[in-house]
């Protein structure tokens with residue numbers, strides 16, 4: 001920063017340099033000078049409505065609000081002068097007039113900004129003897145408890161909705177003393193970031209409903225952790241009560257999640273309490289028996305050994321720790337099987353044959369918020385990876401041109417540059433048209449393998465606009481969302497995305513599933529690359545392949561097949577006929593039916609380990625909560641399994657040691673290759689007939705989230721119905737239907753129907769991992785819809 | 789806007805109402821159509837016999853492309869917007885400091901007794917409703933009452949009676 005952009009000011013006698021235009025409160029905060037405040041929040045616009053931050057400024061006739069007073073050269077500020085303190089105390093007295101002072105029964109007690117500031121500035125006896133106002137508490141959904149009598153009208157929550165969440169759901173109705181914060185018309189809030197208002201509300205007006213009244217703030221232990229439900233890896237502080245997770249709040253990391261987290265990351269911990277598998281179990285003659293660890297492990301080892309080699313398939317959750325994934329790879333290698341994968345919801349693996357590694361975003365998260373343009377293909381980051389969606393929104397608000405190619409017009413909280421809505425069978429053509437427009441514009445020859453595809457495609461206005469925006473922007477991200485990954489022609493989409501990024505000077509990337517998708521690539525939990533990224537000499541079968549060509553035995557690491565696999569029907573069929581050893585945190589009827597050995601492993605927060613986020617950031621966590629029953633950390637279970645299988649190099653003492661081994665391996669091999677050199681095979685999905693389009697429903701992505709009741713009760717949690725365009729419904733004779741039959745191959749399931757003009761003609765949105773889709777076929781695949 | 793949303797908006801905001809609102813929208817820079825919200829609410833309220841319903845506020849929100857709650861905020865902040873039916877004559881009694889010191893309390897008590905309804909209620913014959921409002925900006929002549937669009941100043945209960953008896 002050059003010197004003329006700085007001014008010199010003095011606060012409480014301390015001389016400071018400050019950037020021009022900064023507010024006094026920012027400068028004081030940076031220096032650690034405390035100024036009381038309620039409405040000010042560094043990430044929100046300045047409202048200056050609470051007046052708690054009044055300070056004395058030399059030559060100003062009245063005290064000024066520090067949050068709304070820009071610094072000027074030579075300014076002298078006094079935050080603790082008699083005049084300042086008198087103003088602060090007077091404000092405090094006014095604020096407390098209508099406050100109920102019910103701290104003993106308020107969940108915020110002990111961590112309340114109002115309480116803290118009142119302790120310092122409040123009187124001990126109230127001079128107000130009139131009646132206080134009472135405000136009824138609106139029900140705004142299962143996540144946020146309201147106590148609106150306590151509200152001090154700072155409007156932080158209102159501004160959060162408008163400015164950060166991008167949907168204004170809370171507002172200030174009425175006026176003066178009669179102001180009420182709420183939705184006015186009763187409804188539950190729907191923002192995927194809504195829980196953050198709990199943190200920013202300075203009083204107990206908005207508190208966390210799922211953890212309300214369960215512990216006092218001072219009884220909780222705080223420890224750092226990382227969220228595992230999407231590839232962002234938001235940083236968390238876990239609050240533990242007697243070794244159990246009591247609640248989860250954001251831990252500030254400007255480069256990852258700033259100071260926010262998604263509702264999914266905040267409330268998924270509720271799933272820790274349900275369906276836990278407490279003891280190792282083995283099935284004998286169809287009967288489950290609880291056994292000691294030794295017996296269970298020996299049984300598991302002998303079953304695996306008996307099926308060693310190509311008969312064995314290994315499937316892992318993309319939210320497992322890096323250590324678990326790495327050891328799983330070792331076990332696969334040791335037993336001579338490269339049939340190993342974590343890409344459970346991927347629809348097309350033909351790029352594997354090229355040795356391509358597509359496990360990263362290509363662009364750092366922080367850079368996304370500065371993108372001048374971006375193209376998202378087959379994804380709805382707003383709900384699927386909320387903090388990534390938030391970054392794109394920031395970019396859009398700053399003038400970035402964010403475009404989408406999707407099968408459904410997902411409601412956005414900003415104005416996109418262009419949105420192309422087409423049935424999945426047309427995505428290749430649409431993307432090809434963008435690529436063709438781009439090559440026309442930017443010049444240069446398209447890669448030879450794409451030329452036939454680009455020739456003669458019809459370029460429309462939207463294709464051209466997107467191409468222009470990408471060419472004009474500096475390093476625009478081209479992102480393949482989870483729906484693109486689930487597409488049966490993902491390899492074609494990736495090939496085109498890579499060419500588009502190349503021609504526009506941008507970078508392509510994949511939005512991976514789970515909290516450790518990128519880690520799984522590094523750990524060699526893919527059939528074509530080994531740990532560290534080296535190519536396997538003998539590649540194995542991928543996640544779809546090893547289920548479509550059933551193996552004799554499977555080792556599952558945190559997988560619930562009907563919810564987690566691309567084609568639940570095929571998965572169920574393959575596992576039913578095979579020997580199955582399952583490492584699982586949850587005891588489910590499905591695993592009871594399919595598995596032969598169930599080993600209880602620690603869930604998120606109960607195990608140490610490393611997660612690698614989509615930008616390649618390694619984040620190590622400690623075990624915080626106590627795993628229930630006999631459950632053990634997955635990495636330890638796998639280590640012992642490795643020992644019992646007499647495999648080499650399985651004597652790790654700590655999870656760090658495992659991760660360090662992998663890191664050393666990576667350094668040896670250098671970085672993986674993510675350019676897509678070809679267009680493999682034939683198109684699989686063309687634009688005929690009705691096609692199902694799916695991603696996992698946002699609150700169904702993994703076992704933990706699925707078991708969080710509060711999340712299931714939200715508006716998004718209940719949004720699982722089939723959506724088709726009204727015109728499609730009419731032509732199918734279903735315009736009035738509420739329930740319809742969906743058929744995929746052998747499977748027929750009755751599902752609720754919603755008509756949605758945003759869905760492209762020719763396809764139906766039916767999310768994965770719902771109670772219905774668990775009995776259906778492929779996520780993006782033909783389906784038939786008929787009257788129930 | 790969905791087709792359904794469009795349909796609802798046109799049903800609730802008839803042609804001439806929309807034309808009227810459009811005049812206000814035109815006064816602001818493009819993209820700033822939300823600035824017309826106060827005028828729009830006033831127009832819609834007039835058309836609806838003097839009060840607003842949630843459906844009408846939602847229609848205004850859709851028409852001006854605003855979050856509904858932002859429209860509710862405006863419509864509940866200003867006392868000129870009504871959320872319940874009003875009488876043919878709406879008597880607004882200023883209850884802010886100058887008027888209060890000069891006897892607005894008496895006027896209110898008098899009205900309540902004479903009309904037999906509470907603030908915000910409508911007399912059974914539909915003629916009158918009355919309410920308290922904030923400073924009408926005519927403090928020099930407190931206490932002040934506004935009936936329809938007219939100010940009446942320095943009132944006493946007797947003077948108020950006379951006024952009311954002259955209205956139909």
Ligand code: SF4
Pocket residue numbers: 150151152153154155156157158181200201202203205206
């Ligand atoms: S609810 Fe909390 S955050 Fe919202 S205005 Fe009231 S005190 Fe502020």
Ligand code: FES
Pocket residue numbers: 036037038039040047048049050051052053054065066067068
């Ligand atoms: S913090 Fe400055 S006025 Fe509220």
Ligand code: FES
Pocket residue numbers: 882883884885886887888922923924925926927930931932
């Ligand atoms: S106080 Fe009544 S008009 Fe101002």
